[in-house]
Amino acid sequence: MRVLIVTDTFPPDINGVARTLNTLGEGLERRGHAVKIVTTVEKAEAGGLPREVMHSMPLPGYPGLRLGFASARQILEIFDEFRPDALYVATETLMGVAAIRAAGKRGIPVVSGFHTNFQTYLEDYHLPGMEALAQGILRSIHNHTARTLTPSADTAGMLEKWGIQNVGVMGRGVDTDLFNPAHRSAALRQGWGADDSTPVAVYVGRIAAEKNLELAVRAFEVFSSAQPAARMVFVGDGPRLELLKEQFPQFHYAGARTGTDLAAHYASADVFLFPSITETFGNVVLEAMSSGLGVVAFDYAAPRLLIRSGENGWLAPFGDEAAYLDQTRVAAAGWNDDALRQAARQAAFDLGWERVIAQFEQELAAVISPPTP
Incomplete structure (x- = not known):
């Protein structure tokens, strides 16, 4: 052809x-x-x-x-x-x-x-x-x-x-060789102010209005109330990046990343916050799970296909922000659950x-x- x-x-x-x-x-x-x-x-x-x-x-x-x-x-x-x-x-x-x-x-x-x-x-x-x-x-x-x-x-x-x-x-x-927990980097985590005992939440994607990032910020507030030492990392670029930096200077902003550099940013985090309600699929959910992260997301598109809530990630009913925050509290308690993270990777491995x-x-x-x- x-x-x-x-x-x-x-x-x-x-x-x-x-x-x-x-x-x-x-x-x-x-x-x-x-x-x-x-x-x-x-x-x-x-x-x-x-x-x-x-x-x-x-x-x-x-x-x-x-x-x-x-x-x-x-x-x-x-x-x-x-x-x-x-x-x-x-x-x-x-x-x-x-x-x-x-x-x-x-x-x-x-x-x-x-x-x-x-x-x-x-x-x-x-x-x-x-x-x-x-x-x-x-x-x-x-x-x-x-x-x-x-x-x-x-x-x-x-x-x-x-x-x-x-x-x-x-x-x-998803490329499961690229998006792999093996890319976890202690040096990268140190740059975020995190050691092995510090939970790191991450968002990867466009920094834009349609991504519902206000909810990501609120979710991290819930996460850090349970884990006061936690860090929040935003990976990506977009029209709302400078405003987000101005409003929340305490977060780490990694900018746009590609290839093994992007893979290391995923694998070096612990929980992926995915608040978007506008996706046709959500490739980043696959990449995060392949990297061994538990994902907090709404129940639609890729999350519905991949996540079994409580087993390999955490799901909230579509558009229910209160439930999303509740699931974030659960994620904060289970951020270092090795069995859940291995199950997340396995779910991505089949795709x-x-x-x-x-x-x-x-x-x-x-x-x-x-x-x-």
């Missing part, structure tokens, strides 16, 4: 969508397929998947992400040069819409991805009351593709309620990327050569 992946975000961007698409693209290439990326960001270094870089502008209110622009003519020129058998359109922006329209002109099948709950971000970014309009736009975009893939059953059910057709669930995987890449390959093959009725 020759597969063109269209996405506004791709490495060196640091986010779950970018990492997922890079992993899927490289996985297809290892399986003998030709893959090319249409995106908004230049390569940070030599190597990697070939790409076409389109004009873009920063996402309003979120300068760390960019919106791509491409005309149908530009996309058709890429088609003529690359000759794709199928497209995977990962972001529902102007560039993604242009690619879907251009594919329609050439009869090239398109699979779309629903990776991010952008419609729920509107209120956080000062555009309240527009969620219904956004749902209608997303329904129109996805129903112009042969198949829509999303990473969790919760999100698939939501899309079907909106009237989006041919929705499939394609989960996520390697090869299974996901194989499904992605099958989904693309099915729209190229649909089964005979």
